[in-house]
Each structure stands twice: as C-alpha cells, then as structure tokens.
Amino acid sequence: MLVKALYQTLYMVSMSALISSICGMPLGIMLAITNDGSIAQNRTLNAILAFLVNTTRSVPFVILMVVMIPFTRFVTGSSIGTTAAIVPLSVAAVPFVARVVETSIREVDKGVIEAAQAMGASTLQVILKVLIPEALPAIIAGITLTAVNLIGYSAMAGAIGGGGLGHVAIRYGYQGFDMKVLAAIVVILVVLVQGTQLIGDLVIKKVTH
Amino acid sequence: MIRIRQLRKTFDGTGNQGVTALENVNLDIGRGDVFGIIGPSGAGKSTLLRCINMLEKPTSGSIYIDGTEITGLTKRDLRVVRRQVGMVFQHFNLLSSRTVYRNIAFPMEISGIPKTEIDKRVQELLGLVGLEDKASAYPSQLSGGQKQRVGIARALATRPKVLLCDEATSALDPRTTRSVLELLRSINKQFGLTIVMVTHEMQVIKQVCSRVAVIENGGVVEQGSVQDLFTRPGAEITKGLLAGMDAAGFMVDTSKQRRDFEGLQPRGKEAIKNVG
Ligand SMILES: Nc1ncnc2c1ncn2[C@@H]1O[C@H](COP(=O)(O)OP(=O)(O)OP(=O)(O)O)[C@@H](O)[C@H]1O
Ligand SMILES: [Mg+2]
Numbered sequence: 033m034l035v036k037a038l039y040q041t042l043y044m045v046s047m048s049a050l051i052s053s054i055c056g057m058p059l060g061i062m063l064a065i066t067n068d069g070s071i072a073q074n075r076t077l078n079a080i081l082a083f084l085v086n087t088t089r090s091v092p093f094v095i096l097m098v099v100m101i102p103f104t105r106f107v108t109g110s111s112i113g114t115t116a117a118i119v120p121l122s123v124a125a126v127p128f129v130a131r132v133v134e135t136s137i138r139e140v141d142k143g144v145i146e147a148a149q150a151m152g153a154s155t156l157q158v159i160l161k162v163l164i165p166e167a168l169p170a171i172i173a174g175i176t177l178t179a180v181n182l183i184g185y186s187a188m189a190g191a192i193g194g195g196g197l198g199h200v201a202i203r204y205g206y207q208g209f210d211m212k213v214l215a216a217i218v219v220i221l222v223v224l225v226q227g228t229q230l231i232g233d234l235v236i237k238k239v240t241h
Numbered sequence: 242m243i244r245i246r247q248l249r250k251t252f253d254g255t256g257n258q259g260v261t262a263l264e265n266v267n268l269d270i271g272r273g274d275v276f277g278i279i280g281p282s283g284a285g286k287s288t289l290l291r292c293i294n295m296l297e298k299p300t301s302g303s304i305y306i307d308g309t310e311i312t313g314l315t316k317r318d319l320r321v322v323r324r325q326v327g328m329v330f331q332h333f334n335l336l337s338s339r340t341v342y343r344n345i346a347f348p349m350e351i352s353g354i355p356k357t358e359i360d361k362r363v364q365e366l367l368g369l370v371g372l373e374d375k376a377s378a379y380p381s382q383l384s385g386g387q388k389q390r391v392g393i394a395r396a397l398a399t400r401p402k403v404l405l406c407d408e409a410t411s412a413l414d415p416r417t418t419r420s421v422l423e424l425l426r427s428i429n430k431q432f433g434l435t436i437v438m439v440t441h442e443m444q445v446i447k448q449v450c451s452r453v454a455v456i457e458n459g460g461v462v463e464q465g466s467v468q469d470l471f472t473r474p475g476a477e478i479t480k481g482l483l484a485g486m487d488a489a490g491f492m493v494d495t496s497k498q499r500r501d502f503e504g505l506q507p508r509g510k511e512a513i514k515n516v517g
Binding site for chain 1: 243323330347348350379380
C-alpha cells in the first residue's frame, strides 16, 4: 500500500515538475527579456504575461483544483485519479517556475549580455548561448524548489482523489486513526524532500563554475 | 578608419530634463592608430566608445567605419559590422559558464564559423596571449590579468579591423596593466590593428597611444599626437591630468590599492610600492 502510494506520488511530482518546467521556462524567459531595458523590451507583452502569471499564482491550490476540473477532464479524460492530478499540479507550478526563471535570467550580468551583443550576437543567440547557460545554476535551484513544493501540493491533490501518499495519510491515518501509517508517511515525505534537495544541489554544483 | 562627425548623444533622464553626454564630437582615427580618449569621470568617454559599435545609439551625427556609415544600419547589417569591431571591457565580461577555450570560441561560434577552423584560431589566440595552459580553466579560476588576456583573445577572434577598449586596465594592478598594455601594443604592431582606448589614466596614454583626444563635458577639448600633448598641453584639463601623474609616471590613485593584485603576493607588494 505505501509502496504503491509512494510510486503514485513520485509519478505525480516528477510529471508535473517536468511539464511545468517545459511550460514555465519559455514563459520566464519571455518575462525577463521583455522587461524594460532588457534585450527584447516590450511593455505590452510583459504586462500581459505578468497578469496571467499573477492571476494563476493568486488562486489557492485547493480552489484551482476544483476550477480546473472541466479542463482536466478534457485533457486526461477523467477528473479523478493520479494522472488527472498532474494537470492542476502542473498549472499551479507553471507561474512559479516562470517567476523563478525570470529572476534567474534577470540576474545575468548585464556586461556579459552587452559583450555578446557587441560581438554581433542576435537576440536568439543571446538567449540560447548567454542567458540560459549563465543562469543555469539559479534555474536548477528554482526547479528543485518547485519540485519540493510539488511534493507538498501532491499530498493535497491526493486528499481529493489523486492517490499517493496524501490519500493514504487521510484515509488510514486521519480517518482510520492509524498513527503508524501517518508517521511512516511523514518520514517518507521528509526523505523525499531531502532527497530532491540533495539531487538538486548536486546538479547545481556540477553546473556552477 | 573611423570618422565621427557632429556626434550628439542625449539620455532621457527621469523627469523632463535629459543628460547631454556628447555634443558636437568630431574625431578622425587613422588606420593602425592606437588612439587614446582621456578625460575626467562623466566626461562621456564610455558613451563615445559605445557609439562606435552602436551599443549606444547616437541621437544625431554620423560615424563611418572604413567608409561605412553605421548609424543607420539595419539590425542584420549592424551585426556584420560588429563582428569587425572587437571590444575589451573593464570588467572583462567573460561567460562564467564557459571555459577559456569556449569563451574565445564564442564570437566565432555565433558567426557560424566551422568547428575545425574555430579550433585552429583558438589555439593560435591562446598562444598569442600566452594562456595555452589555461584553455580548460573557467574564468573564476583566473587572475584579473589572465581574464583580460582572455577578453583580448576573444575580441580578436573574428579578426576585427578595430579594437575598442573601455578602461581595459583599470581593474588591474600597475604591473599587470603594463603587461596587458604591452600585449595590446604588440598586437597593434603585428597586425596593424586600429585600437581605440578609453582611459582616465595618463600613464596608459603615455605607454601605448600614438594619438589622443581629451574630452570634457561631452566635447573634445584637444586632440593630436601624444608627444604634442605631453610637451605642449593646451587645455586646462589636460594640464590637470598631467599634473596628476607622480614622478614614477603612475597616476596617483589610492583606489588602486584595494583592487586585486593577481593573487600573487610578491607581485602585489611590488605593485603597491609602485603606486607609492
Ligand atoms: N545609460 C545612461 N542613462 C543616462 N545617463 C547616462 C547613461 N550612460 C551615461 N550617462 C551619463 O552620460 C554622461 C557620460 O557618461 P560616461 O559613462 O560616458 O562617462 P565616462 O567619461 O565614461 O566616465 P567614467 O570615467 O566615470 O567611466 C554622464 O553624465 C552619465 O551620467
Ligand atoms: Mg566610462
């Protein structure tokens, strides 16, 4: 039972971390480069993107899950289950990833960007060869943070039918007063979070020079 | 080589009063010159240099490089021109995520030069700046002087006709400054490269430049050969800049003492003595 729940949690977290990174990265990059004084300054686009990101971020996750039900059903064919939970989890994490990536990109040394432009780099070349590689350690730190947050959120998703450790905790621990199961789940979650952070830190160390 | 006519640059300030950084600047920089631009802080030296590769867009006036007017170019044409104009920065501006080798390869990579050709050129440049053994080091593992050598190698990678240097030695101690300036001068001699050098240190002008322009408050107040400037300074500001040099020929500049000294203790101590 716990093994299956752990598997479901890992599945939900890794899939939604992957999806939100894939969608959040370009969004974060767009946010960063359309900022005033950046390489593709565009106030209108920046305002629109910022509005979208802020709106999604301001909706509490529990409410987001409910609001998302029709969309989730449309994407996965069902609104209940582990796979279905990935949809609201990803949607909740996208704006978070976007902001983290935006901040990382904005911290890239202006002088280095300028040096690339002085060498005749195009905007796309600056993004691919300067901004992303230079911001990579910070971006990975942000994605690690997202994954850690997703572990927490996935427990919440589990509580409303997503399965996983959250589901078992509610079902057997809270409703069934099984303290041993509850304690075991807490330990597993702690190990999961620590492990995620550890892996993240190792990768960061590898890409920082 | 470079001809600047009636160049004017204003920055929009906050509120409705802008800053006029350059006003009616006219300059002629000949092929193979090591041309110095000196003046006090805020005079507009960096702005002027940055206009030459359009990092700063002039408000009005014209700039010709090798006969091409560059102020009205499209983005695409400008990128082509920029590949013929190298730039060296005070704070090096190397990519921290790339090794020395890949930093030098960078400008060639973005110009779409084939890998084998890039490799050949990088080896050549590593030899030129004396960093053969540092090819796989990252910038964080280098001293200031070594970083600037990488910066110079990178600027030369696409065989530019012009090299722009903005306070290229201002973050270095006197001894390293001398060796970097020597490198620049030998490059100038060897390849006939035109070098434009912005500095606030007369010593730099004295050591490497052939011609010089003195600028103050956004305008050129004096220009000519370095020898003339030293023997017959005309403008007050030039006299002031010359007076700032001490007997040993170094600028009196206490801020130097807190800058890094290449991490080499014996060198560092000697450098401090030189600053006196
Ligand atoms: N991006 C900018 N926005 C607004 N004002 C600027 C900008 N860049 C430069 N200036 C102003 O233009 C003037 C000239 O600046 P510039 O950096 O060219 O001086 P400088 O001679 O290089 O000085 P320093 O020796 O301190 O580097 C200054 O008054 C400066 O405040
Ligand atoms: Mg300057």
